[in-house]
Amino acid sequence: MAYIDTIIAGFGGQGVMLIGNLLAYAGMHAGLNVTYIPVYGPEMRGGTSNCTVVLSDDEIGSPLIPCPKSLIIMNPPSLDKFQSQLEENGHLIVNSSLVDASKCDTKRFNVWTIDANAIADRLGNTRMANMVALGAFLKATGILTIEDASKALEFVISARYHNLIPANTVAIEAGFNEAVKL
Amino acid sequence: MANERLFIKGNEAISRGALAAGCKCFFGYPITPQNDIPEFFSEEMLKTGGDFVQAESEIAAANMLLGAGAAGIRAMSSSSSPGMSLKQEAISYMAGSRVPAVLVNIVRGGPGLGDIGPSQGDYYQSTRGGGHGDYRLFVLAPSTAQEAYDLTIKAFDVAFKYRTPVMIQGDAILGQMKEPIVPWIPETLNNYDVDTWCLHGTKGRKERLVKSLFLNDGELAAQNLSLQATYDSWTSEVMYEEFECADAELIIVAFGSIARITKSTIRTLRAKGHKVGLFRPITLYPFPNEALENLAKQGKKFLTIEHNLGQMVDDVRLAVRRHADSDFFGFLPGNLPSPIDCEEPILKALKA
Numbered sequence: 217m218a219y220i221d222t223i224i225a226g227f228g229g230q231g232v233m234l235i236g237n238l239l240a241y242a243g244m245h246a247g248l249n250v251t252y253i254p255v256y257g258p259e260m261r262g263g264t265s266n267c268t269v270v271l272s273d274d275e276i277g278s279p280l281i282p283c284p285k286s287l288i289i290m291n292p293p294s295l296d297k298f299q300s301q302l303e304e305n306g307h308l309i310v311n312s313s314l315v316d317a318s319k320c321d322t323k324r325f326n327v328w329t330i331d332a333n334a335i336a337d338r339l340g341n342t343r344m345a346n347m348v349a350l351g352a353f354l355k356a357t358g359i360l361t362i363e364d365a366s367k368a369l370e371f372v373i374s375a376r377y378h379n380l381i382p383a384n385t386v387a388i389e390a391g392f393n394e395a396v397k398l
Numbered sequence: 399m400a401n402e403r404l405f406i407k408g409n410e411a412i413s414r415g416a417l418a419a420g421c422k423c424f425f426g427y428p429i430t431p432q433n434d435i436p437e438f439f440s441e442e443m444l445k446t447g448g449d450f451v452q453a454e455s456e457i458a459a460a461n462m463l464l465g466a467g468a469a470g471i472r473a474m475s476s477s478s479s480p481g482m483s484l485k486q487e488a489i490s491y492m493a494g495s496r497v498p499a500v501l502v503n504i505v506r507g508g509p510g511l512g513d514i515g516p517s518q519g520d521y522y523q524s525t526r527g528g529g530h531g532d533y534r535l536f537v538l539a540p541s542t543a544q545e546a547y548d549l550t551i552k553a554f555d556v557a558f559k560y561r562t563p564v565m566i567q568g569d570a571i572l573g574q575m576k577e578p579i580v581p582w583i584p585e586t587l588n589n590y591d592v593d594t595w596c597l598h599g600t601k602g603r604k605e606r607l608v609k610s611l612f613l614n615d616g617e618l619a620a621q622n623l624s625l626q627a628t629y630d631s632w633t634s635e636v637m638y639e640e641f642e643c644a645d646a647e648l649i650i651v652a653f654g655s656i657a658r659i660t661k662s663t664i665r666t667l668r669a670k671g672h673k674v675g676l677f678r679p680i681t682l683y684p685f686p687n688e689a690l691e692n693l694a695k696q697g698k699k700f701l702t703i704e705h706n707l708g709q710m711v712d713d714v715r716l717a718v719r720r721h722a723d724s725d726f727f728g729f730l731p732g733n734l735p736s737p738i739d740c741e742e743p744i745l746k747a748l749k750a
Contacts, residue, residue: 237576252577280734
């Protein structure tokens with residue numbers, strides 16, 4: 217049975233909602249059932265932001281997941297908030313550009329670090345750090361392929377930025393290839 | 399667009415369902431967590447040649463809905479809990495004057511302004527009428543985005559078939575969660591006997607009245623009898639889902655988002671060998687009394703789980719009263735419901 221759920225968390229503006237949507241679209245096109253639910257409220261740019269995505273080949277019950285099987289952590293406060301909720305042996309993907317990876321519990325979790333901001337800078341656009349982190353998630357979980365994610369980009373990036381799809385694909389690939397298992 | 403999957407929020411699924419059902423007017427006033435609905439209509443309704451009004455208040459929006467319905471137009475208004483309270487006067491008038499209309503309540507925490515998170519605290523308000531007088535609404539409670547779309551199409555049909563306001567009750571989870579849906583368009587839209595009663599100008603015919611004031615001797619009693627007969631006839635429209643009920647010792651009764659959350663728990667417990675099933679009312683009014691009583695006759699135990707302090711549990715107890723009772727577990731409005739939190743109450747009810 218194919219099943220994964222994940223909470224993606226970071227600062228508002230880091231694109232966590234975008235990669236949540238991307239993951240869900242990629243799952244849907246790969247034939248899985250999917251749910252996506254954002255935490256919404258008086259959040260704003262610079263505040264914290266997170267969403268929950270569930271992918272399953274079975275019917276999805278709860279779209280809210282108190283103990284997720286994986287986490288994508290983009291900033292330090294998100295690690296403090298969510299690490300304790302992660303399921304035993306869950307996948308913990310951490311943006312080590314901003315987060316002190318030594319705080320990750322490598323005994324309990326499969327911890328993967330990704331220098332997402334630095335890699336995105338190297339690729340020419342710091343805003344693609346989210347895509348780099350998603351690449352690391354694909355590597356850690358193996359739930360979907362880079363191609364699945366790449367094909368879904370056109371559904372989450374607005375039409376006027378479709379020229380950036382190849383660059384985003386490169387960012388996902390870089391994240392996949394450069395993720396480090398602790 | 400036929401058969402192409404869309405990945406959309408429950409709010410948008412409701413909106414698209416309304417357009418597929420030929421909805422021509424939307425009246426609303428902003429409130430979280432239902433704002434995606436007016437936002438969608440503000441653009442899409444105009445493309446179909448319909449009308450969108452952001453009214454000056456919920457009260458105004460509800461009365462615009464009354465006006466459109468009286469003119470025989472397929473129309474909708476949506477809001478969330480505090481806003482729905484404001485609409486109640488007009489809803490009572492719609493029920494009393496037999497005006498078809500579709501209302502959507504994407505319920506948030508209460509009482510008062512509460513919060514903007516999910517809740518099922520408006521079950522009583524939806525199923526008991528909500529406004530003054532002796533009336534009921536036809537109440538539908540979707541639990542997936544696809545169902546939100548499908549049931550909105552049904553809501554318009556029911557509204558015109560029975561000349562009644564219909565309530566779609568969701569919550570902040572259903573409204574904000576995105577899921578794939580397969581959109582479809584009904585082959586025909588039936589407005590039933592609308593031409594015999596609606597107000598579309600008296601040219602060439604006798605004048606008509608659509609009203610809820612009946613002062614002549616016996617007139618109001620007759621109207622109430624007629625309404626009661628209509629509500630009684632709705633039993634043929636009852637909808638529900640049974641999941642793993644056949645061999646279950648304990649039946650969880652839950653609706654909407656909470657039904658799917660408890661379904662996760664039931665799967666977990668089934669894997670550990672516990673005989674638990676789910677009964678999910680899809681129509682909250684008419685309530686699926688007969689199906690529940692049939693389960694009760696088989697000697698099953700019941701636990702009602704809601705995102706409130708205990709409202710639907712009254713209806714469950716009434717349905718099973720000759721054979722059984724129902725325990726209750728409530729997630730508190732203000733907290734997010736979790737499939738883990740209801741594990742213990744379920745195990746306790748199983749042992750009881």
